[in-house]
Structures are given as C-alpha cells and as structure tokens.
Amino acid sequence: MFALQKYAVGEGNVRLTEVERPKPGSKDALIKVKACGICGTDIHIYKDDAFPFKPPVILGHEASGVIEELGADVDGLSIGDPVISETYYYTCGECVYCKTGRANLCEARYSIGSGADGAMAEYVKVPAKNLHLIPKNISFVEAALTEPLTCCVHAVFEKATLKPSDTVLLSGPGAIGLLCLQVVKLFGCRVVVTGTKKDEERLEIARELGADLTLYAEDSDTLRRVREFHGGPATAFECSGAVPATEFCLETLPKGGRYVQIGLPAAPTPVDLNSVALKELTITGAFATKPIWWLKTIDLMSEGKINLKRAITDIYKLSDWEKGFQDHISGKGVKHVFDIELGL
Ligand SMILES: [Zn+2]
Ligand SMILES: [Zn+2]
The missing domain is CATH 3.40.50.720 (NAD(P)-binding Rossmann-like Domain)
Structure with a gap:
C-alpha cells in the first residue's frame, strides 16, 4: 500500500512510499482510510522541532474510513462500517492519569501518526475499542476534523x-x-x-x-x-x-x-x-483530549451544532502532500485534508 512516511529523525525526511499492508491483531481493526487531516503535529514531526515520534512512522492521526478487516475478538462492529478513530494507540491503563480518565497525560501513551503507524496511507491498523461510527450527516472529509474538535x-x-x-x-x-x-x-x-x-x-x-x-x-x-x-x-x-x-x-x-x-x-x-x-x-x-470528550463531540456533530465544512478550505491527493504541508506552514487556508479516495 502507499503511505506517507517520516523515515528518519531530522528536518524533512518524509516520503511517499510503498509499505506492507498492516495485519490487524485479535483486538484490532484494519481501516481503509477515506480522509486524513493535516495537523500541526504532523508539521512538527515533518520539521522535527517539538513533537516526539519514532521513525520510521506513517504520519497522520485525523482519520476517517471504513472497516476493512476485524480481529477475531472484536464485537459490536462490522466490515464496511464508516468510522473515525481515537488517536491513542496505547495507554498504560495503570497510572494515576489513566485511572482518573486523563489518558492524555499518561506518560506511556503513544498515538497513531507519531508512535505507531498513522493514517496518511491506504490503510491504518487501530485498536477496535478506539472506533466510533460516523454520524450519517457527516462526510468522510468532515469526519477527519473530529479529533481536532475533540x-x-x-x-x-x-x-x-x-x-x-x-x-x-x-x-x-x-x-x-x-x-x-x-x-x-x-x-x-x-x-x-x-x-x-x-x-x-x-x-x-x-x-x-x-x-x-x-x-x-x-x-x-x-x-x-x-x-x-x-x-x-x-x-x-x-x-x-x-x-x-x-x-x-x-x-x-x-x-x-x-x-x-x-x-x-x-x-x-x-x-x-x-x-x-x-x-x-x-x-x-489544554493538551489533546480525553476519551470521554469523543462521545460529546460526536453528539455535537450528529446534532449539526458544528459547521465542519466551513473550516475545510483545501483538499489534496496524498501525492500532493508537499503542497498540503507547505500551505499549512505558510498559513494559507484553514484546514487541509487529504482525500485518500482520490488515489495518487
Ligand atoms: Zn490533530
Ligand atoms: Zn497511563
């Protein structure tokens, strides 16, 4: 599959490349990505100026898509479901922050797009417990804004x-x-x-x-x-x-x-x-978000209380990633989103 990968530490060192399609574990889901937003975090990793990451890693955490495969131990979801994913790939569940619902502060936490492979790719593997159904009134491109909204x-x-x-x-x-x-x-x-x-x-x-x-x-x-x-x-x-x-x-x-x-x-x-x-x-x-706010955010979206469309000014093919990143850096437009369905 094609993927936008940060392949080494240092400024730049990002390329569009061919990588193996991930295989979901028993509690994971494989998502066929439909859209992925460009976030300030992706730009920090691109520049290697502020945000920790583990190269080589596929960028992107603001993802929407459909379920392509499910692990054997996953209940309550079906192949073909339209979904958005929470971004924390791993939290320890044991520390005082995790135990008090503040997983955003967990010292062991790492996320897709920085500590684990992300969604600027054809497919992304995520823990199935992180998935939420996209409300019917929300497009895949709009749904890519769920994480920043949370x-x-x-x-x-x-x-x-x-x-x-x-x-x-x-x-x-x-x-x-x-x-x-x-x-x-x-x-x-x-x-x-x-x-x-x-x-x-x-x-x-x-x-x-x-x-x-x-x-x-x-x-x-x-x-x-x-x-x-x-x-x-x-x-x-x-x-x-x-x-x-x-x-x-x-x-x-x-x-x-x-x-x-x-x-x-x-x-x-x-x-x-x-x-x-x-x-x-x-x-x-305020740093990132807590799991509880995903539910509130999705309520607000399904009730039509937030205009996501108006914040999206630019949509790109993944092969135009350099233009997307440069537009983000130069402050042109507002929200920049890759529409993965457009292909390369
Ligand atoms: Zn983000
Ligand atoms: Zn923890």
Missing part, C-alpha cells in the same frame, strides 16, 4: 467555566481557533477573535461562524478595543502558539480573568507573574 471540546468544556454573559477572547483563527469559536458559541458568549493581517480570510470565516468582533493583532487600538468590548474578556483561549499572542491575551484580561493555552508555543514564552498575582488571573493549559 481537543477544542476538552479545552472549552473542561478548562473554562463559561457563562452566557461572558465575553471571550480567542486568539488565532486557524482550524483549532475556528472550531473552538463554535464550541464557545454553544455557551451563548460574545466572542472576539484576533489574528494577524495574513489571517484576513480566516477572520472572515470567523465572522460567518459567529464571531461578534474580529480584530488585527497589529493594529494599535486592538488592546483597547478588546478591553472595552462589553467589559473585556472573562476568558482568553490562545490557539495560535505565537509568543506575542500570549502577552497580548494576558495584558487584555481584566482582574479575575482566565487564560487557557491550547496552541503549542514553538518558543519559550515569558509571562509577567507580577500581573498574574495583582490581577488574580488563572492560567491553565
């Missing part, structure tokens, strides 16, 4: 305490930002989205998806305008990972505000702890 649901539902009267600041209108925006809007909050001048198209989509105000981070009056917008933000979600964005969010937050880091900063970020103390700010982070 991360946003985790961040917004668990790491914040939103009230309908709140104003929320969301920095970074990429795929995660635009999905978080929609999850925040479920709480009835007003949302201000900030981006840079090159985010013009993304900010327009943010307005279509319910942003009440969009502003450019470079403009000199942006800080004042965010602070004055309905009393300023009670919570800021930083989705870009950009160092200046963190400073901006913390400076904007009024007393008692909450800051949630979602984007992974590529560089150490200075934080003015003096103002954190004086303003009694709460700073927290």
